[in-house]
Amino acid sequence: MVIYKVVRFGCREKSNISMLVRVLFRGPEILYGTHCWGALLTKTASRPLFQLSRSISSHPISRFPVPERSKLPEDIQEQMDEVEEKSGFLPNVFKALAYRPDEFRAFFSYYDAVMNREGSKLSKADKEMIIVATSAANNCLYCVVAHGALHRIYSKNPIQSDQVAVNWRCSDIDDRQKAILEFAIDVCQARPITEQHFEELANHGLSKEDAWDIGSIAALFALSNRMAHVTAMRPNDEFYLMGRVKKEKSK
Missing domain, CATH: 1.20.5.810 (AhpD-like)
Known part of the structure; x- marks a missing residue:
């Protein structure tokens, strides 16, 4: 008999780091439904995530019809x-x-x-970090998984990417990155934006143009997160391994 248990987690609890380790190495099966990121169904003795589960792949990619x-x-x-x-x-x-x-x-x-705005001083890794952190705050499984993969690739730091996805405040990021995410999260969660935000960004070499870029990304993915939630969008299996294992070169 296979025994299942349901676990719930968000991005703010200290116990989430150990939970992430269990998710990565024990092989979760995502329970799609009322909460896009917070509910996971885990087997007590399942294979690692790196041996991707067919039950994940067989789940519909959207609750709406997918056109041919x-x-x-x-x-x-x-x-x-x-x-x-x-x-x-x-x-x-x-x-x-x-x-x-x-x-x-x-x-x-x-x-x-x-x-892809020309002239932006934010790196690709910066942009994907913003998406991962704000998507985690919005409980969006699809965007955390998909853009977590891109962040691993651009940052070349899969450990940092996983940390940002779980709790960016406890992650190994520098002061500039923290200033970026402080601003992005406040935009994401519709908190008051004050001159202090811009001053803090300026202290780390970031202009008002950069602030606009940060805010635009957070705002765009607030929309993306909610549409992923509405549609119960499922991440592609390929995303889970990207940036973790070396891609085989075609002969």
Whole structure:
């Protein structure tokens, strides 16, 4: 007989670090439903996460219908093909948001404008760190997993990435990064924004232009987090290993 137990956790409890270790190495099966990040169903004697569970893969990627790619508008098909060719797989966010093509176009157009703005002084690692921390605060499993993978790759520091996902205040980040996340989390949680925020950023070489970038990313992913929650969006299995194991070179 297989025995299951349900565990719940958020990003603020000290016990979460040990919980993360259990999740990574005991092999969680995600319990999708009312709480996107907070509920996990774990087997007491299951295999490691690195041996990805078929039960995760077989779960629907969205609670809404996912359109057949061949029936989507041509421009969306081309965008999907381009992403899949570059990444080696198509992230489920593209499939799920294709349910409404006009919103798909608007979302990814704004994503490109915010995340790929020319002249931004934020590094790719900075941007992904903001997404991971604010998505954890918003209990968004999809964005924590997907952008945690990108943060591991850009930062080349998988330990720091996992720490930020669990509790960024206890993570091994420097003072500049802490100032960035202090501001991003306050934007994410709609707390009052004061001149003190901008002064603290300036103390670490960050201008008001940089503050706009930080705020834009936090705001964009507040939308993304909530849509992932509404749709019960499932992260692709590929994300869990990215930045943890070396990618095999094609011969």
